[in-house]
Amino acid sequence: MSALLQIAGLSKQFPVGGGRMLHAVDGVDFELKEGESLGIVGESGSGKSTLARLIARLADPTAGAVRFEGRDIGAIPVRKFAADQARRDIQLVFQSAGDALNPAYSAARNIAVGLGGSRLNTETRALVEQIAGEVGLDASLLDRRPHQLSGGQQARVGIARALASEPRLLILDEPTAPLDVSVQATILKLIDGLRRSRRLSLIFVSHDLDVVRLICDRVMVLYLGRVAEIGPVDQVLKAPRHPYTRALIDAMPGRGKPVILAGEATSPIDPNVVACLFASRCSKVNEGCGKQRPPLISVGSDHQAACLRL
Amino acid sequence: MTDVTADNAAMLLRMRDLSIRFGDSAQRLPTVDRVSLDIAPGEIVALVGESGSGKSLLAHTIAGILDPAAKLDATTLDVAGVNVLAEGWDGLRGRRVGIVFQNSRAALNPVRKIGQHIVDVLRAHTDGRRGARREAAIQALASVRIPDAVRRFDAYPGELSGGMCQRVMLALALAGNPSLLIADEPTTGLDVTTQAAILALIVEHARARGMATLLITHDLELARAYAERVVVMHAGQIVEDASVAALFTQSHHPYSRLLIGATPAAIDHVEALTGIPGTIPALDTQTPACRFADRCNRVDERCRSTFPMPVIDANGHRSMCWHPS
Amino acid sequence: MLDQASIAYRLRAMRPGSLIALALLALLILVALIGSYLVPYDPLSPDPKHALMPPNPAHLFGTDQFGRDILSRVVVATRLDLAIAFAAVLVSLIAGSVLGAFAGWSGGWVDRILGRLIDTIMAFPLFVLAVGIAAGLGNSISSVVIATAIVNLPFYARQTRSEVNRRRTAAYVEAAYLSGFSPLSIVSLHIMPNVVPPLMVQSSLNMGWAILNAAGLSFIGLGVRPPQAEWGIMVSDGATNIISGEWWMFVFPGAVLLIAVLIFSLVGDALRDILDPKRR
Numbered sequence: 021m022s023a024l025l026q027i028a029g030l031s032k033q034f035p036v037g038g039g040r041m042l043h044a045v046d047g048v049d050f051e052l053k054e055g056e057s058l059g060i061v062g063e064s065g066s067g068k069s070t071l072a073r074l075i076a077r078l079a080d081p082t083a084g085a086v087r088f089e090g091r092d093i094g095a096i097p098v099r100k101f102a103a104d105q106a107r108r109d110i111q112l113v114f115q116s117a118g119d120a121l122n123p124a125y126s127a128a129r130n131i132a133v134g135l136g137g138s139r140l141n142t143e144t145r146a147l148v149e150q151i152a153g154e155v156g157l158d159a160s161l162l163d164r165r166p167h168q169l170s171g172g173q174q175a176r177v178g179i180a181r182a183l184a185s186e187p188r189l190l191i192l193d194e195p196t197a198p199l200d201v202s203v204q205a206t207i208l209k210l211i212d213g214l215r216r217s218r219r220l221s222l223i224f225v226s227h228d229l230d231v232v233r234l235i236c237d238r239v240m241v242l243y244l245g246r247v248a249e250i251g252p253v254d255q256v257l258k259a260p261r262h263p264y265t266r267a268l269i270d271a272m273p274g275r276g277k278p279v280i281l282a283g284e285a286t287s288p289i290d291p292n293v294v295a296c297l298f299a300s301r302c303s304k305v306n307e308g309c310g311k312q313r314p315p316l317i318s319v320g321s322d323h324q325a326a327c328l329r330l
Numbered sequence: 331m332t333d334v335t336a337d338n339a340a341m342l343l344r345m346r347d348l349s350i351r352f353g354d355s356a357q358r359l360p361t362v363d364r365v366s367l368d369i370a371p372g373e374i375v376a377l378v379g380e381s382g383s384g385k386s387l388l389a390h391t392i393a394g395i396l397d398p399a400a401k402l403d404a405t406t407l408d409v410a411g412v413n414v415l416a417e418g419w420d421g422l423r424g425r426r427v428g429i430v431f432q433n434s435r436a437a438l439n440p441v442r443k444i445g446q447h448i449v450d451v452l453r454a455h456t457d458g459r460r461g462a463r464r465e466a467a468i469q470a471l472a473s474v475r476i477p478d479a480v481r482r483f484d485a486y487p488g489e490l491s492g493g494m495c496q497r498v499m500l501a502l503a504l505a506g507n508p509s510l511l512i513a514d515e516p517t518t519g520l521d522v523t524t525q526a527a528i529l530a531l532i533v534e535h536a537r538a539r540g541m542a543t544l545l546i547t548h549d550l551e552l553a554r555a556y557a558e559r560v561v562v563m564h565a566g567q568i569v570e571d572a573s574v575a576a577l578f579t580q581s582h583h584p585y586s587r588l589l590i591g592a593t594p595a596a597i598d599h600v601e602a603l604t605g606i607p608g609t610i611p612a613l614d615t616q617t618p619a620c621r622f623a624d625r626c627n628r629v630d631e632r633c634r635s636t637f638p639m640p641v642i643d644a645n646g647h648r649s650m651c652w653h654p655s
Numbered sequence: 656m657l658d659q660a661s662i663a664y665r666l667r668a669m670r671p672g673s674l675i676a677l678a679l680l681a682l683l684i685l686v687a688l689i690g691s692y693l694v695p696y697d698p699l700s701p702d703p704k705h706a707l708m709p710p711n712p713a714h715l716f717g718t719d720q721f722g723r724d725i726l727s728r729v730v731v732a733t734r735l736d737l738a739i740a741f742a743a744v745l746v747s748l749i750a751g752s753v754l755g756a757f758a759g760w761s762g763g764w765v766d767r768i769l770g771r772l773i774d775t776i777m778a779f780p781l782f783v784l785a786v787g788i789a790a791g792l793g794n795s796i797s798s799v800v801i802a803t804a805i806v807n808l809p810f811y812a813r814q815t816r817s818e819v820n821r822r823r824t825a826a827y828v829e830a831a832y833l834s835g836f837s838p839l840s841i842v843s844l845h846i847m848p849n850v851v852p853p854l855m856v857q858s859s860l861n862m863g864w865a866i867l868n869a870a871g872l873s874f875i876g877l878g879v880r881p882p883q884a885e886w887g888i889m890v891s892d893g894a895t896n897i898i899s900g901e902w903w904m905f906v907f908p909g910a911v912l913l914i915a916v917l918i919f920s921l922v923g924d925a926l927r928d929i930l931d932p933k934r935r
Contacts, residue, residue: 063521078829099838107835120826124848130827133845136834170609178830185834200380200548205592206605227522230551230594234603271526273555274595280527284477 024221025052025075025189030084030094031245032070042289044070046245047084049316052189057215057222059232059253061268062242065288068225069115071242072193075223076112077101088189108136111187115194117174121166127177128152128162134184147184154217155180156210172203176210183214190215191223196231208234229272233257238322241265244288244297247316251323261325263302296328304329342510342542343369343392346406350387350566352399359613361400362387362566363621366640371509372540374533376553376574378589379563382610385546388563389512392544393429394419410509425455428503430532432515434495438487444498445471445483451505474501474531493524497531504535511536514546529556551595554578562586565610565621568640571648582649584628620652628653673925679918687734696724698731698884707901717903719892721882725903728884729911735879736886736915739796740865743803744858750804751811752847752854758812759819760842766816773809781806785868789877799878803868807861814857818850852930859923863916870912886912 030048033041045067052058062068073079075086077098086094088106101107111134114120121130131148132140140148149159155176166174175195182190192211196204212235215222226232232239233253240250241264249262260266267281281301291297292310299309306329314326350362362384369375377385390396392409407415410426431437438447448467452458458466464483471479474497487495496516503511513532517525529545533556536543545557553560553574560577562570562585570583578596581587590596591604608625619634620626626633632652642648691698696714702722710717716725758769776784785802792798819842822828831845870887872878879885881892886908893905 063523076833078832098832102832102835102837104835107833111833112829114826114830116826120830122827122845122849133827133831133836134834136836181830182833201550201589201592201594202380202606204594205603208594208600209603209605212600228594229522234594234597234600267523271523272595273526273529273549273551275555280530281523 023051024054024056024089026085026087026090027051027075028085028087030071030074030086031082032067032074032079033082036289040290043245043291044288045074045081046291048242048245048247050240050247050250052221052223054188055219055221056238057224057236059236059239060223060225060242061227061229061232061239063227065244065285066242067245067288068242069193070245072112072191072223072225075189076110076191077107078112108185109188111182111185111190113178113182113190113192113195116198117178117195118166118171118198120178121174121181123166126163126165127157127169127173130166130177131162131180131184134181136185148180151180151184152176154183154214156206170203171199172207175199175203175207179207179210179214183218187220189221189223191225193225194227197227204231211235229257229268241268244286244291246297247324247326248298249323249325250316251320251325255320255323261319261323261330262298262327263304263329264298265325267301298327302329340370341368341408342371342373342410343367343544344406344408345392346404348388348391348402348404348407350384350391350396351401351403355614357614357616359616360403360566361613362391365563365566365568367561367568367571369510369542369544371542372536373559374536374543374545374557375559375561376545376547376557377561377563378547378550378553380548380606380610382565383563384566385563386514387566389429389514389544389546392510393427393512394422395429425506426508427510427512428506428508429512430496430499430503430514430516432518434499434516435487435490435492437499438495440487443484443486444490447498448501448505451502455506470501470505471498473504473535474498475527476501491524493520493528496520496524496528500528500531500535504539507539509541511541511543512546513543515548516545517552518548525552532556550589550593562589565613567621567650568648569622569650573645573647576645576647580655582647582654583622583651584626584653584655585622586649587655588627622651670925670928672921673928676918676921676925680922683733683737683915683918686730687737690730690733694724694727694730696727698723698728699882707896707904709901710903716907717901719889719904720896720901725889725907728889729886729908732884732886732889732908733911733915735796735883736866736869736912739799739803739869739879740862742800743807743865743869744861746800746804747807747861748811748854748858751808752815752850754808755812755815756819756842756847756850759816760823760838760846762820762823766820769812770816773812776805776809782868782871785872786875786877789872794877794880796879799869799872802872802878803865806868807865810857810861811854814854815850818853819846822846822849852926855930856923856927859919859926863919866912866915866919886915 027048027050030045032045033043036042048071060068060071074081077093080098081094085092093106096104128148129140131151132144135144135147137144152159152162157173157176157180161169161173196207214220224232224235236253238251239253239256241248243264249256249265256265257269260269269275283301286297286300294311294313296309296314299305308328312328314328316324316326319325319330345365345367347364347366349360349364351360365388379385396402404415409422412422445467448470449463452463452466468479468483471482476482476494476497517528532543535541547553557574559573561568564585570581570586577586578590588604588606592606597603606625611621611624618637620638623629623633638650638652640648640650704722705718706720706722708714708718714724716729718724754769758766785806788802788805789798792801828841828845831841873885873887874891879888881888889908890905893908897905
């Protein structure tokens with residue numbers, strides 16, 4: 021397996037007034053192999069959605085590279101990338117499916133958007149029905165408008181639209197967040213099935229480590245826009261090396277006594293570039309943590325963590 | 331219907347055959363249907379179900395904040411020793427029953443300091459001088475682990491994170507020293523670390539004060555981790571009511587089984603996940619069938635022709651199914 | 656934008672009031688189209704023998720100072736008044752939505768400059784501005800249309816700007832990006848279908864105002880010139896005769912003008928019901 025996607029030093033900063041910058045994504049590096057699925061977890065404000073949008077090329081990075089099959093597509097401005105050959109290879113499934121569907125269009129025309137058209141002729145209609153079948157959407161629902169569909173059906177339309185572009189890399193940004201567990205279960209099974217049948221490479225953004233465990237081969241933990249830990253999902257969940265990963269796992273319900281993170285999160289606005297950003301909440305902190313940014317170092321096969329106190 | 335528990339004199343909440351209807355159509359089935367539920371003092375009970383199951387409606391009824399358009403009907407509804415069907419909720423709200431909502435920032439007045447919110451509640455419940463109330467408010471904020479409570483007294487809700495707002499909401503609910511706390515999806519939308527902290531805090535206060543807690547959640551894992559007893563609702567009915575251990579090891583009702591099977595934390599591999607077919611029924615036609623019949627994998631003729639009655643076994647494990655497992 | 660089945664469904668589900676409004680609109684349009692073939696008298700040729708007759712069986716609305724039948728003139732005027740208003744609304748709808756969509760999509764300095772331009776137009780009392788424009792362009796029907804269109808343009812431009820701007824970052828617009836649509840096709844194919852329905856409602860409400868505006872310009876002597884049959888001129892003529900007791904010259908054209916404005920306002924409300932994508 022060769023690397024389909026290489027992310028190097030990827031950063032995104034947003035101006036917040038007064039010349040100050042919010043570092044949403046801050047020097048992220050990782051690789052994704054063809055057919056692999058990577059989970060990205062982190063709390064709100066960790067930059068996981070921004071990272072997903074950078075990779076999906078909906079936002080231009082401030083620095084760093086997004087190499088897709090060796091070509092740095094991160095350097096192509098978003099507006100020009102629309103006409104790029106790789107555009108349709110990378111698709112995103114949006115967070116709240118209901119808002120991500122055009123309310124003026126029927127389900128069928130929403131799916132047809134992914135085909136690159138929005139008019140429905142006999143040929144596209146047949147294609148749309150075929151994809152709808154693939155995502156378990158009854159053909160009788162195709163003429164409904166988004167607001168006439170249930171949350172699970174909306175999610176299926178969103179996935180169908182992304183699949184219609186025949187992507188090779190599918191990025192899912194919390195695709196099941198607003199859904200009931202019973203519906204979430206069917207959507208997760210669908211995603212896993214599609215991944216196999218279409219040989220998709222997946223990036224799965226979630227706040228739920230259990231969901232990531234079921235869907236992904238590897239997991240990346242983000243904290244304030246930086247990679248805290250990345251590695252095979254079983255290894256990271258069983259033997260986390262970064263104190264933040266540990267805290268996330270312990271906070272999952274039923275995992276014994278949760279470690280209550282003391283202190284408050286460091287502000288992502290112009291953070292100290294020579295300190296560990298997690299130091300303010302870390303149980304293992306010592307004076308060295310305030311003097312150096314921890315680099316991502318190898319802690320096992322294919323397993324890396326960024327902590328000075330390993 | 332028979333009493334669901336033997337010892338009902340000491341119950342903090344006693345509810346018998348409570349139904350809630352919306353609209354006048356005789357064809358329409360009640361949105362909440364003949365629900366009976368007891369909660370003992372100090373008990374932590376989780377109420378779980380999908381959205382639309384009626385769990386929030388039930389919680390709002392107990393707290394006395396039911397939508398006025400709803401028609402309430404029950405044989406018994408005693409909350410903290412008060413027969414609210416006869417006497418109403420006045421005097422109960424905020425004092426004997428505290429409530430925490432999902433979106434607490436929306437429940438706080440954005441132009442009022444958070445300390446003032448607490449002082450307002452204290453003024454309603456206690457007498458005392460202004461300075462003393464301020465002290466008590468700061469103490470209340472500190473008791474929900476709001477760091478730097480003295481300084482935070484003067485903060486506005488918009489300056490606090492979602493988790494901090496939820497702590498303020500909890501402090502407000504606790505200020506009246508309630509004997510029953512209703513927590514309606516208190517951590518939905520919060521980060522997992524914040525969720526753990528808030529729920530640990532609720533359990534800690536429940537234990538320390540001997541306060542009964544009704545935790546409404548869609549997440550069975552939370553119920554398993556934080557409650558002692560789990561009540562499962564489907565389509566406005568309680569289909570199962572059992573201790574946490576009994577529910578997760580030997581649930582009787584197929585809906586509970588399916589819910590557990592749909593929870594990622596309980597599953598080793600994605601293929602083992604079970605979805606629940608269909609959706610909650612629309613309740614718009616009179617039918618003698620079990621409300622779960624159309625989604626059930628054990629359905630037979632009897633389920634479609636006769637409504638199942640609740641059955642309680644020797645351990646107090648209640649379920650409502652013709653084919654319990 | 657809307658498929659036929661769903662329009663039929665919405666029509667069936669409509670409130671009776673909306674149905675009546677649409678029926679009245681149909682009647683008004685019918686009168687505009689074929690009214691001139693049905694009227695009993697020539698609206699333009701004078702008949703001094705029958706001047707200033709009050710309403711009677713031969714002349715239901717009476718006659719004016721030249722003996723012309725007021726009913727015939729009111730009916731014939733419908734076509735001209737509606738045509739002026741419709742043309743003006745169409746021009747301002749198209750120009751306003753294109754400008755507004757451009758500003759709303761581009762943002763930044765383009766948006767600011769167009770915004771100022773529109774604020775400048777809005778700074779004038781609209782009728783005074785229309786009078787100025789019509790006076791500058793000279794007395795003609797086309798100058799009434801242009802003046803009415805210009806003073807209406809800000810409403811469409813502003814509404815389109817805010818609707819497009821709000822949807823520019825909607826997830827379904829980004830999804831269109833992901834499928835390789837160009838900005839122009841995103842605006843026209845993915846955003847505008849959501850913006851057009853509220854614009855149609857605005858247009859209908861605006862039609863009434865445009866009729867009034869056109870009639871108002873004619874009333875003060877700009878725009879349509881006598882002896883053309885036009886509601887504003889007729890009201891103006893009638894107003895000069897009201898003191899001498901010939902009330903019918905003023906009342907009937909005025910009432911018809913009022914009814915027409917009312918119909919468009921009702922139709923606007925009906926359209927709001929029909930086009931709202933969230934209503935079933």
